[in-house]
């Protein structure tokens with residue numbers, strides 16, 4: 001029996017054709033060296049912008065190819081000026097690495113409540129925004145809780161209150177998973193990773209930077225790729241400003257292939273199927289008193305988290321691994337605000353993708369029930 005991957009929120013199985021596309025480039029690189037190989041594959045490398053812009057509905061020049069969400073997010077935050085007076089609004093599901101940045105830099109953060117039903121407390125959001133609010137940063141779907149947050153509604157509210165507030169969306173878990181349309185969300189920045197629901201290779205990610213705010217941003221790292229050196233001054237180019245000269249063409253081709261495959265299936269179809277499979281899984285376990293699921297019915301995605309009473313999540317993980325089931329254990333540091341609020345320190349996460357079958361889910365359920373009934 002093969003291993004079953006229910007850790008798609010960690011890293012999913014790449015779409016068919018992704019590794020082949022990478023291999024083709026690497027073989028050419030072996031023959032000609034990296035630069036000439038990249039010349040020969042220029043069309044395939046550049047297809048990345050075409051495929052991603054189609055998926056998120058933006059201009060091709062608004063996207064920079066990077067290696068991870070964390071890098072993308074940090075490049076953006078380190079490329080804007082925040083004064084001591086200014087504040088950044090975040091939500092109770094904020095990701096741990098982003099918190100590290102705020103704490104380490106002494107950023108004045110305000111945390112907006114997420115209600116028990118999984119919805120943002122919009123009164124709290126409106127109350128926390130003031131004239132010193134520079135950025136609102138949303139984690140669209142959290143690593144430790146699969147509730148989908150209403151990104152579009154937040155975008156509309158921000159636009160009404162003050163269109164100058166920068167709206168940053170961490171789409172690390174939502175991209176390739178649910179429909180992410182930057183023009184509907186009305187965000188200025190959106191970051192994501194390739195290895196999760198996009199089903200691309202590891203070591204890939206991206207940032208979308210709305211052309212409307214391009215002039216306000218001075219990228220942290222400048223080189224001959226994203227800027228032009230004159231005698232006594234430097235001019236930053238207009239497009240893809242977070243990209244520097246060196247990158248992995250093989251991985252970019254791989255991610256492009258994954259997004260092409262995804263676009264061919266259609267994100268709406270994928271989203272629907274993933275949600276259906278989550279509901280199928282949840283329905284089978286929700287009546288077991290020992291199982292406590294944390295997502296809210298009206299906000300379901302492919303990420304399902306729970307605890308089994310009287311059982312450590314790590315033990316559960318080991319047990320499932322012994323049954324060839326891969327999952328993961330988000331822990332306190334994944335999101336200190338969230339875990340503190342829930343008064344727990346860890347969870348078990350089953351993250352389902354389109355390619356997971358009902359038979360795989362049935363097998364997972366059987367293994368869980370066998371253990372609980374013991």
Ligand SMILES: Cc1ncc(COP(=O)(O)O)c(C=O)c1O
Pocket residue numbers: 009010067068069070071095097139141142143170172173192193205
């Ligand atoms: C919501 C969220 N944001 C950011 C990240 C960081 O992504 P990366 O590891 O690709 O930098 C993760 C990783 O799991 C995540 O779940």
